[in-house]
Amino acid sequence: MESKAAENKLQDGAVESMPSHFIRNLVTDDLKQGKNQGRVHTRFPPEPNGYLHIGHAKSICLNFGLAAEFGGKCNLRFDDTNPSKEDVEYVDSIKEDVRWLGFDWDDREYYASDYFEQLYQFAIQLINAGKAYVCDLSADQMREYRGTLTEPGKNSPYRDRPIEENLSLFRGMRGGEFRDGSRTLRAKIDMASPNINMRDPVMYRVLHATHHRTGDQWCIYPTYDFAHGQSDSLEGITHSICTLEFEDHRPLYDWFLDQLGVHHPQQIEFARLNLTYTVLRKRKLLQLVQKKHVSGWDDPRMPTLAGIRRRGYTPEAIRMFCERIGVAKRNSTVDIAMLEHCLREDLNKRAPRAMAVLRPLKVVLENYPDGRVEELAAVNNPEDPAMGSRDVSFSRVLYIEMDDFCETPPKGFFRLSPGKEVRLRYAYIIKCVGVEKDPTTGEVRELRCVYDPETRSGSSQSGRKVKATIHWVSAGQAVEAEVRLYDHLFTKEYPEDVPEGSDWLTNLNPSSLERVTNCRVEPYLAQAKEGARYQFERLGYFCVDKDSRPDALVFNRTATLRDTWAKIGRKSAN
Numbered sequence: 001m002e003s004k005a006a007e008n009k010l011q012d013g014a015v016e017s018m019p020s021h022f023i024r025n026l027v028t029d030d031l032k033q034g035k036n037q038g039r040v041h042t043r044f045p046p047e048p049n050g051y052l053h054i055g056h057a058k059s060i061c062l063n064f065g066l067a068a069e070f071g072g073k074c075n076l077r078f079d080d081t082n083p084s085k086e087d088v089e090y091v092d093s094i095k096e097d098v099r100w101l102g103f104d105w106d107d108r109e110y111y112a113s114d115y116f117e118q119l120y121q122f123a124i125q126l127i128n129a130g131k132a133y134v135c136d137l138s139a140d141q142m143r144e145y146r147g148t149l150t151e152p153g154k155n156s157p158y159r160d161r162p163i164e165e166n167l168s169l170f171r172g173m174r175g176g177e178f179r180d181g182s183r184t185l186r187a188k189i190d191m192a193s194p195n196i197n198m199r200d201p202v203m204y205r206v207l208h209a210t211h212h213r214t215g216d217q218w219c220i221y222p223t224y225d226f227a228h229g230q231s232d233s234l235e236g237i238t239h240s241i242c243t244l245e246f247e248d249h250r251p252l253y254d255w256f257l258d259q260l261g262v263h264h265p266q267q268i269e270f271a272r273l274n275l276t277y278t279v280l281r282k283r284k285l286l287q288l289v290q291k292k293h294v295s296g297w298d299d300p301r302m303p304t305l306a307g308i309r310r311r312g313y314t315p316e317a318i319r320m321f322c323e324r325i326g327v328a329k330r331n332s333t334v335d336i337a338m339l340e341h342c343l344r345e346d347l348n349k350r351a352p353r354a355m356a357v358l359r360p361l362k363v364v365l366e367n368y369p370d371g372r373v374e375e376l377a378a379v380n381n382p383e384d385p386a387m388g389s390r391d392v393s394f395s396r397v398l399y400i401e402m403d404d405f406c407e408t409p410p411k412g413f414f415r416l417s418p419g420k421e422v423r424l425r426y427a428y429i430i431k432c433v434g435v436e437k438d439p440t441t442g443e444v445r446e447l448r449c450v451y452d453p454e455t456r457s458g459s460s461q462s463g464r465k466v467k468a469t470i471h472w473v474s475a476g477q478a479v480e481a482e483v484r485l486y487d488h489l490f491t492k493e494y495p496e497d498v499p500e501g502s503d504w505l506t507n508l509n510p511s512s513l514e515r516v517t518n519c520r521v522e523p524y525l526a527q528a529k530e531g532a533r534y535q536f537e538r539l540g541y542f543c544v545d546k547d548s549r550p551d552a553l554v555f556n557r558t559a560t561l562r563d564t565w566a567k568i569g570r571k572s573a574n
């Protein structure tokens with residue numbers, strides 16, 4: 001299973017140009033041929049039964065993007081036909097997420113539930129035409145009658161009910177006369193069709209449930225299959241773009257539209273996005289939330305847009321990613337490193353730099369005057385001179401990263417060790433002259449160092465070479481912070497590929513979150529607002545979490561600086 005998925009792994013994502021794709025080509029051809037009076041009208045049709053994830057972003061970028069590109073329109077339509085799983089919380093989050101990605105539906109916010117009366121009338125029309133009937137089979141019986149992929153189904157004993165009786169029973173269904181599940185309205189198509197979707201599919205079911213928009217007005221609800229195509233038609237959609245699993249439903253959607261004699265949008269299927277180390281199914285994401293494997297839909301480890309946003313991703317990075325992965329007809333899995341690559345490319349240009357020490361080790365500069373504080377100029381972003389520079393305080397007591405010191409350095413370790421020198425970024429060269437340890441644990445507590453006053457960055461004598469430059473903060477000025485480090489939520493590249501009978505949840509990564517407290521950051525970060533993004537020099541990209549308070553700062557690590565995708569890209573280019 002795993003090897004099959006691996007085989008399909010997309011390796012051409014490193015292509016940097018913006019390739020055209022078959023849907024763009026198809027729309028271009030339609031326009032050339034004057035189809036739909038030159039209109040392009042798409043829609044993004046989420047079911048409000050969960051938060052949007054990065055897979056939905058692909059569909060959003062495609063639908064809204066094509067409309068924008070061809071001077072058309074894109075509707076936002078909630079396919080809200082299943083009241084037992086839907087909620088306004090999801091409607092609100094979906095709207096927020098689509099806007100955040102940078103798209104707008106103006107006043108074209110629609111709901112399948114707005115069409116319930118019209119869909120009911122369509123159903124009556126099909127009954128009158130002898131194309132739909134009320135069926136009394138239970139769900140289990142219906143399954144039995146349906147047949148299999150290799151065997152045809154059997155006709156329901158209720159299939160030949162007279163039209164009048166169907167009309168009366170269907171009105172009774174609407175009127176609340178029947179129990180949940182006791183009756184359905186079915187399309188009368190062909191129980192022997194090789195396509196199981198055509199074997200008299202259910203159009204309506206009895207369901208006494210309160211709908212988040214229509215309340216208790218209805219106790220029958222159309223199935224997705226009956227509502228979806230007709231909703232597209234009612235909105236005058238020209239191109240109904242959906243994922244591959246609906247290819248087999250297309251003949252059914254065509255059948256409904258043809259029988260009803262209404263506007264017929266063209267359905268086009270594309271491959272859904274899959275990402276390594278990630279699960280992209282609302283049902284499964286809901287399980288993670290409900291079973292508290294994550295802190296909520298917006299947990300920064302979640303692939304939801306809410307989670308990704310809280311993690312520090314930019315809408316620009318996501319749109320770039322969606323453009324680069326392209327649109328194909330064959331399912332594949334994209335390496336998550338490519339998503340991170342797009343983020344780094346965007347943030348490298350925009351994120352202000354800062355110095356932060358996650359695991360502080362105290363350094364005392366023995367020859368630096370006590371009480372003196374010097375302000376040193378630090379560049380805000382070497383990629384963008386317009387972002388200017390800031391002052392960073394330097395003093396006798398500093399913190400450096402525990403990892404940047406090694407008492408008995410292995411070969412190739414060029415950072416600080418006894419008797420050795422390093423440069424402090426934007427500051428001076430220092431030399432380690434002593435190590436103080438905890439007498440009981442032997443743990444290094446403090447380094448005694450001396451600085452070379454002639455080596456201040458930017459001064460005439462600063463040219464003396466040392467092998468490493470490390471980051472630091474001044475103990476007296478730095479502020480304390482908590483930093484949350486994230487790793488993939490799953491340990492496996494294909495977390496859903498599990499042996500028969502075992503649970504995909506066993507692939508959860510037990511160390512996907514590490515909270516590091518007692519970090520020290522430059523004091524200017526104390527003013528940072530929720531969501532603000534920075535590059536902590538040498539460590540990665542970080543953003544201010546929503547849990548952050550002025551007296552208790554919290555940062556999320558969005559991504560490290562290590563770009564594994566750039567490496568993969570180079571390798572496959574060679």
Ligand code: ATP
Binds near residue numbers: 046241280282
């Ligand atoms: P899920 O599989 O996560 O439950 P869904 O397809 O049921 O998703 P919908 O709310 O029906 O979710 O999705 C709205 C639109 O987003 C649909 O047109 C669907 O095809 C598209 N979509 C959903 N998942 C992906 C994905 N992974 N890649 C691309 N498009 C997707």
Ligand code: MG
Binds near residue numbers: 047
């Ligand atoms: Mg769906």
